[in-house]
Amino acid sequence: MDYSEFDDSVGNLDEGTYAGLPIVSVSERKGQKIPAAGEAAWRISVTSYEKVEAFEEQFTLFLEEVDTTEVKAIIIGQSPDAGDGSEVVVRSLVDNAPRLPGLRSLFLGAIDEYPISWIRQGDIAPLLEAFPLLERLEIRGGSDLGLRPVRHESLRILRFESGGLPVEVVRGVGACDLPALEYLELWLGMLEYGGDATVADLEPILSGERLPALRHLGLQDSEIQDEIAAAVASAPVVARLESLALSMGMLTDAGAEALLSGQPLSHLKRLDLHHHFLSDTMMDRVRDSLPGVEVDLSDQEESRGDRGYVAVAE
Template sequence: MDHTEFNDSVGNLSEGVYAGLPIAPVPDEEDAEIPAAGGTAWRLSVETYDAEETFEEQFTRFMEKVDTTAVKAIIIGEWEDAYEESSARIIRLLADNAARFPELRSLFLGAMAGEECEISWIQQGDVTPLLEAFPKLERLEVRGGSGLELRPVRHENLKVLRFESGGLPAGVARAAGESDLPALEYLEIWLGVEQYGGDTTVADLQGLLSGERLPALRHLGLQDSEAQDEIAAAVAGAPVVARLESLALSMGMLTDTGAEALLSGQPLTHLKRLDLHHHYLSDAMVERVREALPGVEIDLSDQEDIENDWRYVAVSE
């Protein structure tokens, strides 16, 4: 797997591509020419505000107009009143109709832009039924942390798991660490801030950092955190790091303290890529990091003002 494909999922969507497939909306009733079902990433989305049709109505039209037995990728965008109505009914709709989608491999739940619904306003639910209903799923991505739940699960085929949030509930991090995911290669978590429900601590990440249930993991992203220094210190001694090809501790409030802990820990020279973008490192520490890892591709872009007492993560509200 080429992990660079997943470094900017939002960018991929904005370019009209998801999971390597061109994105298309659900056909209208009058549409005569319909893209190949298996060669398209299908986006299902209704207006968050004053929707003219319900999500269920669009989903029914999707199943009527498209050969769902060939569908490989689905993007769930907006649903009605997503800022106060959870995704539970969307999840149930997908799970109840799983037999109609035997080839589904990629699923993005909550792919909304900020003007549609801010990330921390999106009301999510328990996403475990998606993993239980789609045993062949290889890629699951979820945007929004409010109300988000996950229960420990075993899934034989999942390769990519991403949680984008402005505040990740601790239970989700713990459940991910308690899940048996033997095929998982890419794990990315945006931890966010306490103000928006991000109560995940380093202790909640221990299951992930041990790597015991993630034997195939090659990329780990623990990002967008107020406690990025503490996370960096934990990663410095984490068993999972030795098998990684790429590591992301970006988007958060990483300072020289965290970078020092990272450089003082286990060797990172085996990494192909280290992503630290959006950070609060001094110029001197930036140079130290580069000098310490000469063979590693390092992203140290978005250097924030370390003299500014007001610091922030890249994504919160």
């Protein structure tokens, strides 16, 4: 599997494509040359000050004007700020699942207009239950996000972008049975923004027992990145990975030392440690220890006083 499209951490949305398809906005479709339904990633979005009904109208327009039986990818952008804004998004998708039999890729919360910590979500388990053939699910925003344990036979890519991923979601991922999952990425974030998971909460993921097909693991953007690195050093799942990302967080020499002192990593094709607090000496040690591995040590940061910082928080 080629993971290169995830190198920028947001898929290819900034380049106008998603899941290999050009993005077409439902609200701006007039005057555009509209591709066939299955040849576009359809973006559904309203401005934040609009009411829930505005999103429902937009979604209805999508259902009426697009041959939804052919749709492969959907992007949900801005949704209403009202308390039930995230719920109406999930409900709209779930209630119309029979009309979307070809949906394989879904991105919720594709919003750049305000901080990631402001993006509200809800329980995403109903989406996995309603779309058993979904292969790719990406979520941006951790506020009110939930995931109860489910089994899903088809999901290959699961990503969470958050400045603070709730422990309930981390535990939910670990308790899900995802036999086809190849790519898992968690932005764990900071306690201040709701990222309250500990290394112990990651243990079911690190064991890999429910993730037999996993080839990429990203445990990123964490203020406890050193502790995570130490746990990864002895994690059973690592032996079958092709790529590992411990990037975007507060990784220091102590974490890198623990990682290098653990199980061999020479089987990896790629190790992503970008945005880190390693010394020049430790950076050289990492490179020298893994001569056949593509190692990303870009974005060497300097601590602010006695404290580091994660790449994405507020």
